[in-house]
Every structure is written in structure tokens, then in C-alpha cells.
Amino acid sequence: NEDVRAWNAGKAAEEARLKTLNPGDPAAVTGGLAAWEQAHPTPRASIADIVAHIQHVREVAGIDHVGLGGDFDGTTSTPDGASGVDAYPAILVALMEAGWSEADIRKIAGQNVLRVMRAVEAVAAAKRDDPPGMATNDGGI
Numbered sequence: 001n002e003d004v005r006a007w008n009a010g011k012a013a014e015e016a017r018l019k020t021l022n023p024g025d026p027a028a029v030t031g032g033l034a035a036w037e038q039a040h041p042t043p044r045a046s047i048a049d050i051v052a053h054i055q056h057v058r059e060v061a062g063i064d065h066v067g068l069g070g071d072f073d074g075t076t077s078t079p080d081g082a083s084g085v086d087a088y089p090a091i092l093v094a095l096m097e098a099g100w101s102e103a104d105i106r107k108i109a110g111q112n113v114l115r116v117m118r119a120v121e122a123v124a125a126a127k128r129d130d131p132p133g134m135a136t137n138d139g140g141i
Helices: 002-021 026-039 047-061 085-097 102-126
Strands: none
Touching (some): 002 026, 047 085
16 A cells, blocks of 8 residues: 555665664664664555455456455564454455455355366376376576
8 A cells, every 4th residue: 555655665765774874784774664663563464455456467368367364474564453264254345345246256255266276186187197297497587
């Protein structure tokens, strides 16, 4: 969201300022940035921000390429109201309130990932009797 973009720009400007004031002293820069972050907490995202991101992905990639999924293990910062998968119902309700159809909600709630998994399984079944690939990587990637 715009608040996070502005915060990142402010942090980058402060880091540049600290590097100018403390050339060759990375500890001073690190300490100064820590103090700046203490005085300027990272803006928190919200469910509305999540919905805006999902809608953007839908516009860019199409509904058949959108899905909900989360890896919250070890996460130290989550959007307000979305600290885990228990927030999915609120996200889906917000999408419905934004005009999403039930068919589209079903797609992002699981139908899309199931379609992809079925396609992967079909390819695996078709290649089951193929010998392993012998391609090598010479580091030229």
C-alpha cells in the first residue's frame, strides 16, 4: 500500500543520510536505522490491502491463476486481522462485498489449486514409464 511505499522511501533516505554521515562505520548506520525504525514503525497492512492485492493479481493474471494460501510459520508481522488462515473467511467475505461472484470465490478458495494439482498428476502419470532425464547444468544458466 502507499503507506508502506512511503515508509520504505523514508527508510532508504535515512540509510543514505546515515551512510553519508558515517562513512566506513556500518555499526553507526545499523544503529541509526534501528533508532529510525523505532521512531517510525512499519505501517500495518489490513484485510482491505489483502483484497486490493488479490484484485490486482486477478486483473493482471486472470481469475484462473489466483488462489489463497499462506505460510505463516515463523512470520513476525502479519496484516491486521489476518494473523493466520483463520482470516480467510473475512477475506472471502470482503471479496464478495467487492462484487466477486460465488464461482470466482470458489476458484480462489481451492478449485484453482485442485485443477493445477490434477494437471500435474496427469503429466506425472503420462511420464511414469519414461527414464529419468540426463540433462546436466554446466553452470551456464
